[in-house]
Amino acid sequence: MDDPDAKKKASGMRSAERLLVVLRALNIRNGATVLELNRDTGISRQAIYRILETLQNFGYVRRQDATDRFHLTHLVRRLSAGFKDEEWITDIAAPVLERLVKEVVWPTELAVFSDNAMYIRESTRWRSPFTIDRVTVGQRLPMVASASGRAYLAYCSENERKTILDNLSASEDPFDRLVHRKGYVERALEETRSRGWATGDESFRLHPKTETLAVPILVAGEARAVLPLTYIASAVTAEQIAERHLTQLQSAAREIGTKVQMMQSRDDVANMDAEITPLREAG
Amino acid sequence: MDDPDAKKKASGMRSAERLLVVLRALNIRNGATVLELNRDTGISRQAIYRILETLQNFGYVRRQDATDRFHLTHLVRRLSAGFKDEEWITDIAAPVLERLVKEVVWPTELAVFSDNAMYIRESTRWRSPFTIDRVTVGQRLPMVASASGRAYLAYCSENERKTILDNLSASEDPFDRLVHRKGYVERALEETRSRGWATGDESFRLHPKTETLAVPILVAGEARAVLPLTYIASAVTAEQIAERHLTQLQSAAREIGTKVQMMQSRDDVANMDAEITPLREAG
DNA sequence: TTTTATTGTCCGTTCGACGGACACGATAGT
DNA sequence: ACTATCGTGTCCGTCGAACGGACAATAAAA
Numbered sequence A, B: 001m002d003d004p005d006a007k008k009k010a011s012g013m014r015s016a017e018r019l020l021v022v023l024r025a026l027n028i029r030n031g032a033t034v035l036e037l038n039r040d041t042g043i044s045r046q047a048i049y050r051i052l053e054t055l056q057n058f059g060y061v062r063r064q065d066a067t068d069r070f071h072l073t074h075l076v077r078r079l080s081a082g083f084k085d086e087e088w089i090t091d092i093a094a095p096v097l098e099r100l101v102k103e104v105v106w107p108t109e110l111a112v113f114s115d116n117a118m119y120i121r122e123s124t125r126w127r128s129p130f131t132i133d134r135v136t137v138g139q140r141l142p143m144v145a146s147a148s149g150r151a152y153l154a155y156c157s158e159n160e161r162k163t164i165l166d167n168l169s170a171s172e173d174p175f176d177r178l179v180h181r182k183g184y185v186e187r188a189l190e191e192t193r194s195r196g197w198a199t200g201d202e203s204f205r206l207h208p209k210t211e212t213l214a215v216p217i218l219v220a221g222e223a224r225a226v227l228p229l230t231y232i233a234s235a236v237t238a239e240q241i242a243e244r245h246l247t248q249l250q251s252a253a254r255e256i257g258t259k260v261q262m263m264q265s266r267d268d269v270a271n272m273d274a275e276i277t278p279l280r281e282a283g
Numbered sequence C: 001t002t003t004t005a006t007t008g009t010c011c012g013t014t015c016g017a018c019g020g021a022c023a024c025g026a027t028a029g030t
Numbered sequence D: 001a002c003t004a005t006c007g008t009g010t011c012c013g014t015c016g017a018a019c020g021g022a023c024a025a026t027a028a029a030a
Helices: A014-028 A034-041 A045-057 A074-079 A087-103 A147-155 A158-169 A176-180 A184-195 A238-265 B014-028 B034-041 B045-057 B074-079 B087-103 B147-155 B158-169 B176-180 B184-195 B238-265
Strands: A061-063 A070-072 A109-114 A117-123 A210-219 A222-232 B061-063 B070-072 B109-114 B117-123 B210-219 B222-232
Touching: A014 A034, A014 A045, A014 A070, A014 A074, A014 B014, A014 B045, A014 B074, A034 A045, A045 A061, A045 B014, A070 B087, A074 B014, A074 B074, A074 B087, A087 A109, A087 A117, A087 A210, A087 A222, A087 A238, A087 B070, A087 B074, A109 A147, A117 A147, A147 A158, A147 A184, A147 A210, A147 A222, A158 A176, A176 A184, A210 A238, A222 A238, B014 B034, B014 B045, B014 B070, B014 B074, B034 B045, B045 B061, B087 B109, B087 B117, B087 B210, B087 B222, B087 B238, B109 B147, B117 B147, B147 B158, B147 B184, B147 B210, B147 B222, B158 B176, B176 B184, B210 B238, B222 B238
Parallel strands: none
Antiparallel strands: A061 A070, A109 A117, A109 A222, A210 A222, B061 B070, B109 B117, B109 B222, B210 B222
């Protein structure tokens, strides 16, 4: 009875919500009058004045003198410039991983390449009952010794692989120095490609009892990230995991890859589904 | 007396302001816990919860499951993607023009190149007592006939000039067709470069009584925009205007140019002067 | 002149934001 | 085990900020 509109939000701050709505409206129709914003958003004129004044205090909006239009300023970039392009994939992967952990009981992660190593960016470890180690987001994984690194190297572009291996040859990290072992990298990548998934070197273990298996996430045919699965070595073998879950892993990887590709191919992320949700009608 | 804190803002909505502060804080330290945000911004924890919930409802923020950190999502781009790169220069020029109109009584404008013509993007006409026409923001100015177009063509890069003139040769616009007149463009540009400022063809007048004189705004040595000044032809000549105000015009143009250049050379607009202004201390 | 459309501001009411207080869990030190 | 410390999460009574109706002012249209 107290909820006439069915889709009432759990909570959230009213005035702040409306500021976001106005800010979004200004992004869709940059250069708008108060009345236009009133019509676009359904927020009362008086409230639009208050909101615009607030935005002006922060310098995010300026008023064009001649006309009575309000424009965004370059400072609005501050509201989103902290979000790096590289994080897209993590952002998109998160919900997919969440679903994946329900099908595959073992914990899975998302790892991306950065600074000549793979880094875990998202994890479902805490959701899996089989998690025993404490590896967390931010964990570094060496390129040639870890399953994630190998999956990436095996499926990234030829040029990228060469550059990475070149960089690694100067590294002091003991696991990185494996690149100098004759034929080591070639064998590992060959094996990875023939199976479609990678394992890590037995000398590299984040936890003594666990092992990891990883599949690549391809965007436009090249690896942009990897999807590792960690299991308890005494319970199952890598082959058993692959037999049971490889299809699911690869399907999740493909879903993430295509979603990222779709995003990147859009010219303008902002104006997709450009309608604003009017809050309520007001005068 | 009713203003105890000396720097109290005129008004603005409290909760919405604090949401903006938190959003900005998240951009500076992407991936933050509630407590970190509390410390960074000085906003109480309870309020941070409310704010983050609001941002989550809009999808601008998601919570990384494993850790207790909040991250921006790709949707935050919607809050600034409506601001085009091309608008930077307008944004930066606006305050400079405002000052300029106080020194030079005649109305000045900012015009940028777009779609094979110049377009007025900012104007101080309404501020000048000498304004008689009703030309407004958005007005199109042809490239070879208008003062603004000539100033741009004379000082843009060689390649850009060639491309523009090529495009114009196919245009149906009568003023654009002047490009076909033998030696016309060359003479106009030569004259412009020798003086440092441009005038329009006498056949092109937005208003029968006014004429225009324009100087280029250079960024990295090439024209990115122009700064036209409109005067009443019966009152003064172009030469008189130039004699009196050319220094001021060029100095304003230089100021805009260097500011834009400074902006563009920054890697990250968001993190410049990265301190957040804590609102007040709270628990 | 009247009508319509739009901008701008005032002000009394109300409801949403506020933060103190408390519960809980995890980790560290003794 | 006990205590201390730190961090997360939630409840709830109070209070002031946000709300929008109402009105003034201006300009253009009928």
